[in-house]
Amino acid sequence: MDYKTKKVIGMGVVTELTGLSERQVRYYEEKKLVFPERTKGGSRKYSFHDVERLIEVATKLEDGWRIQDIKERERRLSAKQRDDLIRGQLNSAFRTFPTKK
Amino acid sequence: MDYKTKKVIGMGVVTELTGLSERQVRYYEEKKLVFPERTKGGSRKYSFHDVERLIEVATKLEDGWRIQDIKERERRLSAKQRDDLIRGQLNSAFRTFPTKK
DNA sequence: GCATTTTGTCAGATTATCTGACATATTTTT
DNA sequence: AAAAATATGTCAGATAATCTGACAAAATGC
Numbered sequence: 001m002d003y004k005t006k007k008v009i010g011m012g013v014v015t016e017l018t019g020l021s022e023r024q025v026r027y028y029e030e031k032k033l034v035f036p037e038r039t040k041g042g043s044r045k046y047s048f049h050d051v052e053r054l055i056e057v058a059t060k061l062e063d064g065w066r067i068q069d070i071k072e073r074e075r076r077l078s079a080k081q082r083d084d085l086i087r088g089q090l091n092s093a094f095r096t097f098p099t100k101k
Numbered sequence: 102m103d104y105k106t107k108k109v110i111g112m113g114v115v116t117e118l119t120g121l122s123e124r125q126v127r128y129y130e131e132k133k134l135v136f137p138e139r140t141k142g143g144s145r146k147y148s149f150h151d152v153e154r155l156i157e158v159a160t161k162l163e164d165g166w167r168i169q170d171i172k173e174r175e176r177r178l179s180a181k182q183r184d185d186l187i188r189g190q191l192n193s194a195f196r197t198f199p200t201k202k
Numbered sequence: 203g204c205a206t207t208t209t210g211t212c213a214g215a216t217t218a219t220c221t222g223a224c225a226t227a228t229t230t231t232t
Numbered sequence: 233a234a235a236a237a238t239a240t241g242t243c244a245g246a247t248a249a250t251c252t253g254a255c256a257a258a259a260t261g262c
Contacts, residue, residue: 003104003149008114041248043219048104142217144250
């Protein structure tokens with residue numbers, strides 16, 4: 001049970017912690033930058049990780065980035081990470097093979 | 102900013118995480134076993150630490166303890182800890198004194 | 203037996219949050 | 233430049249979440 005990723009924080013606290021408006025928080029969700037859970041009644045629940053994510057997004061927007069830019073950059077980054085991961089797997093495959101005790 | 106002690110969790114999530122009823126959670130506060138913060142509007146906000154505390158309290162009650170017993174025991178324990186702390190301070194005082202480089 | 207402890211429940215009020223829509227200022231695109 | 237897209241504010245009306253205070257009741261303590 002990770003305090004950082006468990007989704008337990010309501011909208012009010014999120015706006016307090018981030019300094020953002022409700023409107024902004026919901027808009028960033030609409031743009032698929034954060035993914036809150038919901039209560040049975042439909043209220044959003046965020047994690048501390050989500051809160052940090054929102055602050056990160058807000059900072060970039062203040063720096064002149066646009067939401068699509070942010071997503072585009074992250075798409076590229078994660079693609080690179082995938083490549084790196086594959087390379088790492090290949091390396092370890094070749095490395096573990098000859099290592100025979 | 103500690104995820105564990107920051108008071109950000111509402112009543113609904115607390116009852117989910119603890120399995121307790123709202124009634125129980127409020128009663129344990131009335132008996133001064135937990136100390137939630139409040140929003141401007143008056144809603145309670147708990148930390149993960151509070152949630153663990155509530156579970157601990159509930160467990161002891163299930164084991165036949167009564168609330169006054171729990172508080173009494175903790176009063177004694179913290180008194181002992183105060184004593185231990187003082188003893189520790191005295192010890193280190195006497196230890197650091199002769200240690201002259 | 204009477205008092206205390208702990209929990210349930212219910213009513214009524216207030217706070218918190220939701221969706222959807224319209225407005226708008228500032229870019230970006232064509 | 234005109235049109236389109238972006239990001240945010242705001243407002244209304246609805247629903248969900250939470251609060252307090254009170255009464256009831258079962259279990260346990262003294």
